Amino acid sequence: MTAPPATQPTLAFDTAFARYEAIRPRLPAAGTPGAGRLAAGLRDTLGDFDGYLFDSFGVLNVGETAIVGAAECLLSLRQLGKPFCILTNAASYTSAEAFHKYQRLGLDIHPEEILSSRDVLFRHLETAHAGRCWGAIAAAEDRFADTEADLRHLHDLTDWDAAEGFLFLSAVRWTVADQDRLVAALQRNPRPVLVGNPDLVAPREDGLTVEPGFWAHDLQDRAGITVEYFGKPFGDAFAIAAERLGGGRLGMVGDTLHTDILGGQAAGHGTILVTDHGLFKGRDVAPFIAASRIGPDWIIPTI
Ligand SMILES: [Mg+2]
Structure with a gap:
């Protein structure tokens, strides 16, 4: 993986933990503590x-x-x-x-012996959403070689209404301006949003980077849509x-x-x-x- 650009936002640990607690109603129930x-x-x-x-x-x-x-x-x-x-x-x-x-x-x-959330998401695409054209939020070098589904880099689409749904695979290129544009696009024309990485943050050398799950919960809050998550x-x-x-x-x-x-x-x-x-x-x-x-x-x- 390439290093994230300087634009990828970071969060303080306590802020990230509080956000995880705030979205608990959208997560599975934890059960009895061990x-x-x-x-x-x-x-x-x-x-x-x-x-x-x-x-x-x-x-x-x-x-x-x-x-x-x-x-x-x-x-x-x-x-x-x-x-x-x-x-x-x-x-x-x-x-x-x-x-x-x-x-x-x-x-x-x-x-x-390897199962990634990406595998789980792509398996779901091929069974539940055959034929749909997806705008994928992904790293620039991603060729989508491991799926038969119709994926286009969202950053390559001039008209985001050309996408029949959105896949969130990587936050490495995603900015606040992109997020605002997607919220507006979904408010105007609601479409499915599927997330391949439910994590809110990831630890890196210089702090906690904001990951697809973080942006997806913000989309749910602001665009009033339902999002499907794949992975832990x-x-x-x-x-x-x-x-x-x-x-x-x-x-x-x-x-x-x-x-x-x-x-x-x-x-x-x-x-x-x-x-x-x-x-x-x-x-x-x-x-x-x-x-x-x-x-x-x-x-x-x-x-
Ligand atoms: Mg880990």
């Missing part, structure tokens, strides 16, 4: 689970760097016969590109991943409360929060668990 057992690593949770769902950023890697111990953890799960699936909200690039990235990082992950914490991604793993007791391993932990619990899985590398890096997670009442079963610093 016990929050503290442990040193994933090995301490092995007795509880037959297989694992892993978030990527903040759990296996941070950007283009693998987290120390991640490769060994995946290898030991293979040796123990515990299946796993990477369940990521990365919608800017294809699962084939994700596979090559993991190869570069030295992580032994097979193509069929919503159920479709969990259902497809669990089917691939053949069921059993599954543990969702992630670094965020409102996507990984809430989504895992809502799907009926166990949950393991990783605190040292992602959203909660450098913070005490306890007050945020108390405030949100999203409580993981386990809390580990790293896998």
